[in-house]
Amino acid sequence: MVTNTDGNVQTDAVQPGVSQEGTKSKESADNTLQTDKQGAEGQQQVQTQSLTPEQIQKMINDALTPVVEGAKREIQSIKDKSKSEVEAALRRGQVPNKILSQVKTRIQEESPDLAKEIEIAELREKVGHYEGNEIANQTQQQQAMFAQQFQDQMNQFITTSGVDPKDKKIDWGDDATDYLTKQSRILNSVSKILKSREDDIKKTIEQQVKDAETKLRKELGLDSVSTTNQTPKSNKPDSEKTPNDWISAGLQKARKKTGG
Structure with missing residues (x-):
């Protein structure tokens, strides 16, 4: 029981089953948690305010660099694999034209530069194949002519x-x-x-x-x-x-x- 400024007597209300000491203990604990939270927030705010914009940007870059590099490697790996598969298919001639066209379209959408390289590789392959056939045909003809000339010369020598x-x-x-x-x-x-x-x-x-x-x-x-x-x-x-x-x-x- 306490006396207010008017001189009247005021009685503190006490909840049934709860002692006055227990109530004070709970209020003290709540005040302590609130004080700790405010202290941590204040410390973090002080620490953030003490960093320069350059330092903050560096922290962001350091955090993002591994992610960006990993993404680049993954994209390059997909490009290399796609290029290798298409070139191998061109050499073997085992991929249907429809599927090959779909692959080329996808590569064209994802990487126009890579699509250009593949197109150049196709042209080189066609030119090389044509030249190879021409050289092979000429070589076979020359070998046949030489073999006949050799046989004729040997027959003439033997007869003579x-x-x-x-x-x-x-x-x-x-x-x-x-x-x-x-x-x-x-x-x-x-x-x-x-x-x-x-x-x-x-x-x-x-x-x-x-x-x-x-x-x-x-x-x-x-x-x-x-x-x-x-x-x-x-x-x-x-x-x-x-x-x-x-x-x-x-x-x-x-x-x-x-x-x-």
Whole structure:
């Protein structure tokens, strides 16, 4: 109970079931929370007011930079992937024209510069493909002409050498990787054929000389006594006579001159 300025007695109202001390404690706690909140707001306001506009802008930039850079990387990744996919599709020719047109339209909307690069790449691809086909056709024609000329020259050489181009002993070098090796194998095989033929002729001549010598010694009686002075005549034409025939004819003429 308290006395007011008029001298009247005033009684404090007390809620039922709540003591006066409890009420004062609650009011004290509320005042403390309000004081702390006001203190924090005041401290934040003082701290914000102490920053310069440049510092505030820097804080904003620092906070936004990672987000902006991440967004740029994501966009660039999408562009690179789209460009790679379109270029690969152009090379393989496996993307339908309708889908390819849709992709190009989307890229044109998102990145006109990238669309221009892709268009240039397409033109280069077409020009390169055309030039490649032309070069391939010309190369095939030139190779065919060279192969025919090579074959004709080899046939002429073999024939001039006195060998039949159909001779199975000729090594045409069909499995050779280049024409130089092929030519070398052909020439070597022809040389072997000619050498073998020369050896055969030499052996034949040696045998004919040996037979002529044996016959001559027999006709002259160097190895045995001849039982007859008659020498058989050869009726062969000159073109068919062997060295033995010529020797026999020469000996016969010599006997006639000497009276044998």
